Amino acid sequence: MTETNKLDTFPKLLRHNAEMRAKRPAIREKDHGIWQSWTWAEVYEEVKAYAAGLDKLGLKAGDHIGIVGSNRPRLYWTMAAAQFLGAIPVPVYADGVAEELQYILDNAEVTFVVTEDQEQTDKILSVQENVPTLKQIIFDDPRGLRDYDEDNLHDYVNVVDAGKQVVKKDLAWADRMIDATKAEKASIMLYTSGTTGKPKGVVLSHNNILITARNAVDLEGLNETDEVLAYLPMAWVGDHIFSYAQSLVAGFCVSCPESTDTVLNDLWELGPTYYFAPPRIFESTLTTVMIRMEDASKIKRKMFHYFMDHARKTGVDILDGKSVGLLDRIKYAIGNTLVYAPLKNALGLSRIRLGYTAGEAIGPEIFEFYRSLGINLKQLYGMTEASVFVAIQPNGEIKADTVGVPAPDVEVKVEDNGEIMYRGPGTFMEYYKNPESTAETKQADGWVHTGDAGFFDEDGHIKIIDRAKDVGKLNDGTMMAPKYIENKLKFFPNIKEAVAFGHDRDYCAAFINFDLEAVGNWAERNNIAYASYQELAAHPEVYKIMKEHVEAVNRSLATEERVAGSQIKRFLVLHKALDADDGELTRTSKVRRKFVAERYEPLIDALYSDKTSCHIETEVTYEDGRKGSISADVQIMDADTFPFNATAMAAAAE
Amino acid sequence: MTETNTNSRIGEELLSVNNIDLSFGGVKALTDISFNINKGEIRSIIGPNGAGKSSMLNVINGFYQPQVGHVRFKGKDYTPMRPALAAKSGIARTFQNIALFKGMSTLDNIMTGRYLKMHSSFIEQALYIGRAKREELEHREKVEEIIDFLEIEAIRKTPVGRLPYGLQKRVELARALAMEPELLLLDEPMAGMNLEEKEDMSRYIIDVNEQFGTTIALIEHDMGVVMDLSDRVVVLDYGRKLADGSPDEVSSNQDVIDAYLGVSH
């Protein structure tokens, strides 16, 4: 620690690593068939030159520099180089359409933008004139850009070469710049995807990020030998902490996949030791595992399930170091050689020492599945405004339905209205150019509203049930937490998304999106022919399955006094999958509840009438941006509900 | 690979065929064909099936020896041209019905394209030392550039036999590019492709021409594609030259319209 105390800004850390870990790999990229690697020393030299180059092009301290693209070393170096000059990198979600980009770039008043390739560059050029502050554009991959003659368009390589000259002439330049960096100054600006309204720019200082990052590193004992795959959007705070900040703090190597569609294979090749993924990824992985096993020979399948059952019984205890009978341990060892280890290997998870999941609740059995394989998977609770860490599950005491205890140096309290508040080193500086939002989120005394409702359970673990503002009341006054219900539904592999309603209504009702992969596979196995999601959605058999799931949820709700009243009386299966391109989901695929409610008003009305079906016409956007519309008669189904009884626990568990 | 300035892409004459007569056992395939190809241009040879397009290509890279006429390449006369000579002097080609090495992976197929650029001795190879190893690695890098260029990373190590038609065509192009040819002959590069694949292929052809400054001569009978690709077009019909000139000139030429457009559409 002591030696790192003075290292309170990113550039200082980078310089430090270049000295202490000169020969160790700092970053890799799967490119041209192999994992091209750069050592800390090389990265430092590159970044120095790059910074000088940017300086020459006129990037100044306090400027904002947009970063548009998927995880690429040069884009990470852009962050470092910008911080070198005291400028503030603003990574942007690259899969966003031009308008989305324009809003953020304009709002952030970026003077520079660095793009990954032709595709992104075209986007920027198309919105350039609407971003008056934008001066220079720099691109990483020159492919297809050779004929572009805009004179404010620069090839990364040229920028760095120009910088090299400067650095060569003025050897002290780099150190002067580095020493000038201030820990309390802004180091990065990240836009929250904003479940409601326009995205807001969260400004975070070197201190915010580095202290929290360092705390987590110490808590989890990460070190320079760890391996991380950087595959989540750079604009997302998680990636910034896990793949950038913590890499600099702990000195471990970050690897970038070849392309977004090779991630799975790259993950398998790399075999990271430190891994983060949102629940949906763990979920889909599990689904594919199960589907692939379906095609295995009978004996193999038997063996697989036999040992998976055993793992479910004993695996977690063994992982948590609880006492387990010798026989069970032996059985587990056999299972390990025959199933667990090979399976982990096949998924590229065999070397994982620490796995995180967060963002939304993860299904208990999904969570258990990975832990029972011996993967130390933990949930954490955090947000951009807190530089991620608010709460982490401590080793040894993991509970599927909580997010653990407050992170180091972080205080957490629950308001009377059930909202969770925190205070800590990671607390953000401000929302950029948005004092009022800043004020209403961040109190003078440093406490910050999370906007989530929840409570501490008996042993001090935090349990999140929903967005505070979404927690509503049925007309009879019983409280209903839509997210809580939706999650229970989504825990079924067959169900992809669910939207529950009931605030100011007489009873609870829900939209359901099934998982096309899982259900589609089921359909094939029962040779049910279908051409589209829509067709399958209307199928009575599908409805039957969904009804079973809904009633299972009702049963489990019936066991918890606070929510027993909010069981689902009526539901429907949506005729189309909720889609980010239609604005129904956020880029991090969270449901935009309000938007959906307005868009499908007729369906909701139907849910609260006695209709058994309802016609609806919906506009859709295709990948290529073209618009079209689909119409369907969505049928509505009743589900049984159950009286409250705590003893039904057992039943619910199934 | 040599970069060229796109503005003045087209340079002086690279290859010319002069008064070519070719016949198989009395059957005339080509009659008094002459035309030239300039450095850096995309030149198309079109015509209905059986017009002698492929024969023309086979004369250029020496599979067929014409009874009359000669091929002039880089200011040197070849009477006749021979495949080996063609390869050495910088002419590469692809075939209408794909001629890949079925037993090898995509990577090996493309590596084979570097054959003439490797010089390691038998012993070095047997022991995998010295030049042999060095060459393997150097050329692998070059080949990877091409793989990246044609976006076939995903199939790098798949046996080409297992690839779908469109990809095989692309691998064959990659193999030809690996030779770093000055003149690239493409025999119906888009035959049997769907629209999307055709568009991709045309994009690659243009990219090759621009990025590496490779001169390209291609055969097509689908006129549409050719017209927006090529700088100049030669039209053959029944082994005779019908027209020669810019796409517009050619497509407005009456003989062509009769002989060609009439036939295929």
Add this chain to the structure above:
Amino acid sequence: MFYREAGDFKTSYAADQSILSIKLDRYFVIGLIAFGVIVVPMIGNDYWLGSLLIPVLVLSIAALGLNILTGYAGQLSLGTGAFMATGAYMAYKVATNLAFLGAPVAIIIGGLSAAFAGVLFGLPSLRIKGFYLAVTTLAAQFFLLWLFTHVDWFVNYSISGVPSIPPMEFFGVLISGAEATTEARYLFVLGFAIILGLAARNLARCKMGRGWMAIRDMDIAAEIIGIDPLKAKLSAFAISSFYCGVAGALWAFCFINTVEPGAYDINRSFQILFMVIIGGLGSILGSFLGAAFIVLLPIFLNNAPQWIGLNLTSDVISHMEIMIFGALIVFFLIVEPHGLARLWQIAKEKLRRWPFPY
């Protein structure tokens, strides 16, 4: 199932292109070689070493040779026996007249002479293909063998015509002739097998190997790439014959201790061809597997009846042996035309995918 490839990633082309780029395979092969070099000689008795392993290894080398020609370069040959004979007789000449050169050199010179003969009889391959070529190699088979049996110079004018190999030393250890210990001969042969196997693997993955395969798969395309069919085919013939020659010499020096034409007749040629086909065309591993299979199968068939308690007269067994052998060949070709190597490949893939089916 046993593979743990996650995390075994490549950061350089050297690593990516190394033979056995998968860790487990590497360890396995190294272990196997260590076992063969250290453990086997200690535990193996004379029968195992002398009557099974040595012939298997020697014939593996011959199979490697034929596989280079037929499997990689696609040129069918029925003259393997003759090229083996060439190696044997020439090595014998050197060993007797230039003894000071030592056994290895003698054997290698034998190989080189075989290579020369190979090139000679390979020349027609430039004009003719397939079974036509097979006939020219048959010519080699009969002509060369006739030559060695009818020109006494090759056998130093010995009356019997089957002279025995002089005892020769390698680093002070007797490795040829009747007095040499089985262990010494085994290790000597093993050494050759390992080195030649490795060399073949390297050739196959370098320029030369790609040239061969190109000619095999699509000679026209190969030509326009600049591959000279003459060079490619003749080099294949030369190297192939070199391997066969060395094998032939080893057969004489380290196994039967004499040079006798009977050991290199047409049936030998077919035997090697079987090895290559059963083992797997165009596979180094296959050559070894094939050799082991073809050598051990008859021995197994010979003993099987007793094991299951039948006792048949020896000639019935020998007839049955031929029959079953033939039947198995057919059966095998039907089940897996790509040979043992392919089966191995499939099994390996299954293990890598485990527990998933694909």
Add this chain to the structure above:
Amino acid sequence: MEFLYSIFVTPFVEMWTAPEFLAEVVLGGLMSGIMYSLVALGFVLIFKASGVFNFAQGVMVLFAALNFVGLIDAGLPIVVALIATILIMVALAFAIERVVLRNLVNQEHIILFMATIGIAYFLEGLGEMIWGGDVRPLNIGLPDDVWFVGDILIQQSEVFAAAVAGSLVIALSLFFQYTRTGRALRAVADDHQAALSVGIPLNHIWIVVWAVAGLVALVAGIMWGSKFWVQFSLSTIALKALPVLILGGFTSIPGAIIGGLIIGAGEKVAEVFWGAAYGGAIEEWFAYVLALIFLFFRPQGLFGEKIIERV
């Protein structure tokens, strides 16, 4: 010097001085030539129709002969034995088609070639297992006195053999000309696709050719057996058929006959007149080397179709 003399002078002198001896040698050669021809004929039939290079042809000769002679020794009257053997050979054809060819359809030629070697081993083992490995005399009452034409002595058996071979060829060519199956076979030989498209079942065709080849083998077996007795060496003449095919062309029936005669006569003459110079036994390779040299000048053989390569 003297060596060259023994090559370029002496032999011709000998021929000149004793022409009738030469003639007898040639005739003797032609005799074994006929045997080669008959085996080669079997090859050609199968190769023409299915592209399979049937290495087992030679063993089929042995197998047929073994059965025939075995049945006779077992006391069956010749005619019955003959019919029985014919049935066996037909059954064999069925078996081979059902068990082997059908399962190897669309495999590369070399695989099929290997398979026929497998079949060869199997038949050899089977035959000797049933009938034992020892040499058996075969006497079906072929005439065996001699005629004299001038001073040249001619074995009647040889004439007979020639006659049989000749009539066999004629019979076959008639079969190919005038029977539906025969025409079908020709169609297949010319172009598999075409044959299939006109609706000729390939399996059916294979059975027929293998059966016919079996019968040819039987005839050859009887001829050979009654002259040199039935013994294992029969199967080795299979290899001699290869150079015959090179000369005659892989797909030409008359070619097979002519080729056989050339080889047969050639190697005898060479052996008798030149062999001495090299210490004898040049028969072993003469045929192959002859074929090898021949290949350089006419790769497609005397009667084979020209091999044309197009790009």
